[in-house]
Amino acid sequence: MADANIEFKGSSFTLSILHLKTSNLTNIGADLQAKVAQAPDFFHLLPVVVNVAQFADSVDYQALKTLVEAANFTFVGFTGTVSKAQRQRIRDLGFSFVNTAKQTSAEQVAAQQTNVSTNPEANAAAVANLGFSDKVHQGQIRSGQQVYAKAQNLVIIGSVSAGAEVIADGNIHVYGSLRGRAIAGARGHDKAQVYCQKLEAELVSINGHYWLSESMTELWGEAAYLQLTDSELTAAKLS
Amino acid sequence: MARIIVVTSGKGGVGKTTSSAAIGLGLALKGHKVVLIDFDIGLRNLDLIMGCERRVVYDFVNVINGEASLNQALIKDKRVSSLSILPASQTRDKDALTKESVGKVLDELSQSYDYIICDSPAGIEAGAMMALYFADEAIVTTNPEVSSVRDSDRILGMLASRSRRAEQGLEPIKEHLLLTRYSPKRVAEGEMLSVEDVEDILSIPLLGVIPESQAVLKASNAGEPVILDTESDAGQAYQDVIERLLGETVDFRFLVAEKKGIFSRMFGG
Numbered sequence: 112m113a114d115a116n117i118e119f120k121g122s123s124f125t126l127s128i129l130h131l132k133t134s135n136l137t138n139i140g141a142d143l144q145a146k147v148a149q150a151p152d153f154f155h156l157l158p159v160v161v162n163v164a165q166f167a168d169s170v171d172y173q174a175l176k177t178l179v180e181a182a183n184f185t186f187v188g189f190t191g192t193v194s195k196a197q198r199q200r201i202r203d204l205g206f207s208f209v210n211t212a213k214q215t216s217a218e219q220v221a222a223q224q225t226n227v228s229t230n231p232e233a234n235a236a237a238v239a240n241l242g243f244s245d246k247v248h249q250g251q252i253r254s255g256q257q258v259y260a261k262a263q264n265l266v267i268i269g270s271v272s273a274g275a276e277v278i279a280d281g282n283i284h285v286y287g288s289l290r291g292r293a294i295a296g297a298r299g300h301d302k303a304q305v306y307c308q309k310l311e312a313e314l315v316s317i318n319g320h321y322w323l324s325e326s327m328t329e330l331w332g333e334a335a336y337l338q339l340t341d342s343e344l345t346a347a348k349l350s
Numbered sequence: 351m352a353r354i355i356v357v358t359s360g361k362g363g364v365g366k367t368t369s370s371a372a373i374g375l376g377l378a379l380k381g382h383k384v385v386l387i388d389f390d391i392g393l394r395n396l397d398l399i400m401g402c403e404r405r406v407v408y409d410f411v412n413v414i415n416g417e418a419s420l421n422q423a424l425i426k427d428k429r430v431s432s433l434s435i436l437p438a439s440q441t442r443d444k445d446a447l448t449k450e451s452v453g454k455v456l457d458e459l460s461q462s463y464d465y466i467i468c469d470s471p472a473g474i475e476a477g478a479m480m481a482l483y484f485a486d487e488a489i490v491t492t493n494p495e496v497s498s499v500r501d502s503d504r505i506l507g508m509l510a511s512r513s514r515r516a517e518q519g520l521e522p523i524k525e526h527l528l529l530t531r532y533s534p535k536r537v538a539e540g541e542m543l544s545v546e547d548v549e550d551i552l553s554i555p556l557l558g559v560i561p562e563s564q565a566v567l568k569a570s571n572a573g574e575p576v577i578l579d580t581e582s583d584a585g586q587a588y589q590d591v592i593e594r595l596l597g598e599t600v601d602f603r604f605l606v607a608e609k610k611g612i613f614s615r616m617f618g619g
């Protein structure tokens with residue numbers, strides 16, 4: 112039987128999407144190398160999907176793939192809003208075309224929510240589809256320590272000391288005081304949020320937009336959450 | 351099996367050696383068998399505070415190197431027979447200590463003592479890591495100021511990640527906060543952090559608050575640990591620490607500035 116040794120299962124993953132602002136390969140290559148030089152370990156073998164929406168007609172697909180791989184990323188495929196014909200062309204060239212899951216998963220969640228209370232398994236699946244799973248850290252994170260939740264949310268049951276750093280690709284929840292640095296949506300996720308019971312942070316960053324403590328005076332010492340609104344960090348009281 | 355207690359801080363000069371001496375002697379006065387180990391290789395301070403500097407023949411490094419037996423190196427305290435001191439070497443450098451050799455010495459001491467008190471050097475380098483590695487409990491010595499609290503926080507991170515208990519996945523080191531050189535007057539004036547501030551930041555149980563006191567310097571110069579000065583505020587505060595270490599509940603004292611008498615107030619004294 113074909114499934115005696117293997118089994119196919121669906122799952123959702125977080126992939127980094129490379130957005131192009133030009134079809135000029137030399138410029139793209141230079142920027143890629145510069146980006147990687149900033150944090151070689153972080154990007155090494157990172158799976159990447161290239162969004163070709165704007166340049167679907169003009170770009171050299173094979174050369175683009177080579178560029179991405181030369182910068183030591185793992186090339187997964189192409190994505191973007193493109194016409195059916197273009198999508199077929201990409202596939203004919205031997206590359207995979209990846210659809211974003213946003214629409215389909217939203218529909219699934221809506222459908223599954225009808226039987227949430229009666230079917231815990233379906234419930235769990237719905238939550239998984241909504242996004243990241245949680246990495247839970249018990250206890251205080253002390254000065255000099257760093258915790259990173261890769262492709263996950265980070266939940267800290269305890270405080271984050273001044274001089275400590277917490278990083279997540281998803282959201283950060285601190286059930287305690289946030290006195291150190293919190294970096295949410297670390298690999299490009301502008302819906303990421305930071306929640307804490309007491310805001311006294313040295314720095315909060317969401318998808319690269321950051322606040323130093325001087326920007327937090329209004330909510331200093333309060334239970335608060337921070338998010339991005341139109342590419343601006345905003346903070347509000349919890350409750 | 352002995353309780354191995356490290357007295358540590360990160361920041362230097364906060365009162366680790368003063369506290370190690372007072373606590374070691376205090377526990378011995380209660381009838382426990384105690385050995386004090388000076389891990390501050392190269393500086394050698396504990397023997398001065400204990401008043402036994404002129405009786406040092408062999409030291410910790412001699413024992414580690416097999417040049418002397420433990421019995422030859424241990425100095426018996428003249429005041430309390432159940433207390434011994436293992437002095438540090440003044441001439442060797444800190445690299446003399448390895449985990450393996452220190453572990454062997456501690457194992458041997460564990461057979462015959464109730465408490466092993468390790469006086470840590472300052473910093474977060476190899477010497478301080480060695481002093482905390484084998485600990486069952488830690489007395490995190492902190493002054494009520496931001497930099498000292500930050501360093502103590504750092505050390506708490508090390509206790510939770512770099513100790514033997516952490517590496518072997520055993521029950522974590524039991525942490526105690528010892529606030530030293532506390533001056534209620536300066537706290538009231540906003541120049542120093544309060545007990546509540548420090549507790550809030552470090553969130554570990556408070557073992558004691560030792561007031562800033564003239565008695566400490568006097569005691570150090572005399573080679574008589576301040577706990578022997580039963581009239582002094584610092585001596586009494588260390589006494590309370592001993593009770594708490596032994597499981598008693600004791601109210602905290604010396605937390606508020608002494609009210610001045612009517613005369614001193616009138617005459618501005």
Ligand SMILES: Nc1ncnc2c1ncn2[C@@H]1O[C@H](COP(=O)(O)OP(=O)(O)OP(=O)(O)O)[C@@H](O)[C@H]1O
Nearest residue numbers: 362363364365366367368472531561562563566567
């Ligand atoms: N409660 C106190 N009141 C006044 N002075 C104190 C008090 N505690 C310690 N001191 C003084 O502070 C200084 C440093 O104390 P001590 O040597 O015990 O610190 P330490 O943490 O062991 O230092 P090091 O990091 O250098 O080993 C000494 O001069 C000591 O007399």
Ligand SMILES: [Mg+2]
Nearest residue numbers: 366367390395
């Ligand atoms: Mg010392």
